[in-house]
Amino acid sequence: MKYYVAVLAGAMSYGVLSTIVVLAYGQGYHLGEVVGSQLLTGFLLSWLLAMFTKFKQRRKALQADHRQASVASAQATQKLTWKQCLLLMAAGTPTVITGLVYYESLRYIPASLAIILLFQFTWISVLIQAVMKRRRPDKLTLLTLLILLGGTLIAAGFLEQGHSEINIRGIALGLMSAVSYSLFVLFSGKAVSTAHPAYRSAWMVTGGLILLCILFPPTFLFNGLIWSQLLVFGLLLGIFGAFIPSVLFATGVPHIGGDMAGIIGAAELPVAVLMSAIVLHEHVSGLQWIGVIIVLIGVALPELYKYQISRSKSIYY
Template sequence: MKYRFLVLLGAVCYGILSTIVTKAYAKGYTLGEVVGSQLLIGFVLAWTLVLFMTWKGRWSGNVRTASSSATAATKLSWRNRVILMIAGVPTAVTGLLYYQSLRYIPNSLAILLLFQFTWMGVLINSVEQRRRPNGIMLITLTVLFGGTLLAAGILNQGLSEFNWKGVILGFMSAISYSLFILFSGKAVPSMHPSYRSAWMVTGGMLFVFLLFPPSFLFNHALLEGLLPFGVMLGLFGAFLPPVLFAIGVPHIGEGLTGILGAAELPVAVMLSSIVLHEHVSLLQWAGVLLVLLAVAFPELMKRTRWAGRKDTVSG
């Protein structure tokens, strides 16, 4: 439960991002400035956590903890560091594709396209383990798909607002997000999650800076209004989710992670209504409830089976 909760919390963090990005675009900031400031702040926060853990280990008086914390970075070979930085690139690519899709299509449609990572994650997990998804997983995905259609407002808006450039970008962001989930559990899993996430954020930041040189560091944009957006996006997009996913994904697998990640959608819809004052219909709220039920369904079935077995044993 602990690891599932951490992954769920990471998904909730991602649900906050689209609202912040919409606000940043309204202030006139560009894609490079938004994603670049996000990853820069995430980079600072991630390495601050690493330094804090090392300092805490050295000064806690616990020799074993100090030795483990102090040597964690030195034992990480440059080959593994490069692997982690490459694993962090999908994080940056997801942000670039998803944020850019918001320029061409409505938020609800962009979220729906991003949420194709749910079945992609299950497909990747099934291929990797060479087995079909079980009945519970298939029911969950069916309910989840129906809920996302309702929550995204497709039945209300129809297909008239389709912009195929935005659609392609949104769908590609789902592929990238699926790869991020996969790499979160596979890239150097023996390393402490804080070090893993720090190097992954570093790789994502360097990738974005190669595409979009960080001119905001020199033209005063960061200190003239971009910084608050960068702090919020860095905290909820580049820092917390990679740490939480690095801890939780290796213990619960990519398939269940993809389903728990669906919690992002209800959060995004609620914030769109409360913060952006977008109209959310009853059908969309019904979709939100379906998504929440789909997220909870595997755990409810597991508890039901466990309770049944317990009663059988006790009987």
């Protein structure tokens, strides 16, 4: 259960980001500056956690007896190969791509439609898993995806706003964000899953930061802008966007699987709606709140079903 909670908490932390980004944009900061400060903070926090983890491992080895200490010490000082590090860095790049293409899509299509397109990762994740494993999703998974899709459409306000003029470029960017997010969910569980989550997270954030620096050179580090209010936004975005999700996904996804992680990740939407209503004072209609509740039901449905099955077996035996 703790691995399900870890993935759920990681997804919920993503829901906070949109509110923070809107506040940062309101202060006049640009996409490269906001995302750059976010990943820089996440990079520093992730490596601090990695070094603290290494220190704890070595300390534990010293407290063991002589025979056990040699084994524990070997495990503590075991290093990832460069091939493994590069693999983890590559696995971290989809998060950067997701953020960039999603925010770029907002220039061409309404926010409600962009959110809907982003949340297509629910069925895209399942589709990727089905292709890789060469098996069809079970009926419960299909029902869950149907509930999530319907709830997402309602929660995004799409039914109330109706159809607007379709922009092909915006649609393509929105779907790209969904695909890249699905790849992140998949890679975060597959890439060097035997390594400690703290090390995996640090290298994944490093890969994302390197890619972002190539696309958006971090000029804010040299022109003094980092010491403005951008630092506050960067800390908040780094904690909730780069540090917490990376650590929690690296911890939970290898144990629960990419398909279930993709479903639980939908918890980001209701959190985003709630934060927008409380912090940004945006109007959220009753119909949209119904959509949020439907999404929560879709997220909880698989676990409720498993709980009911296990309870029935315990009563039977």
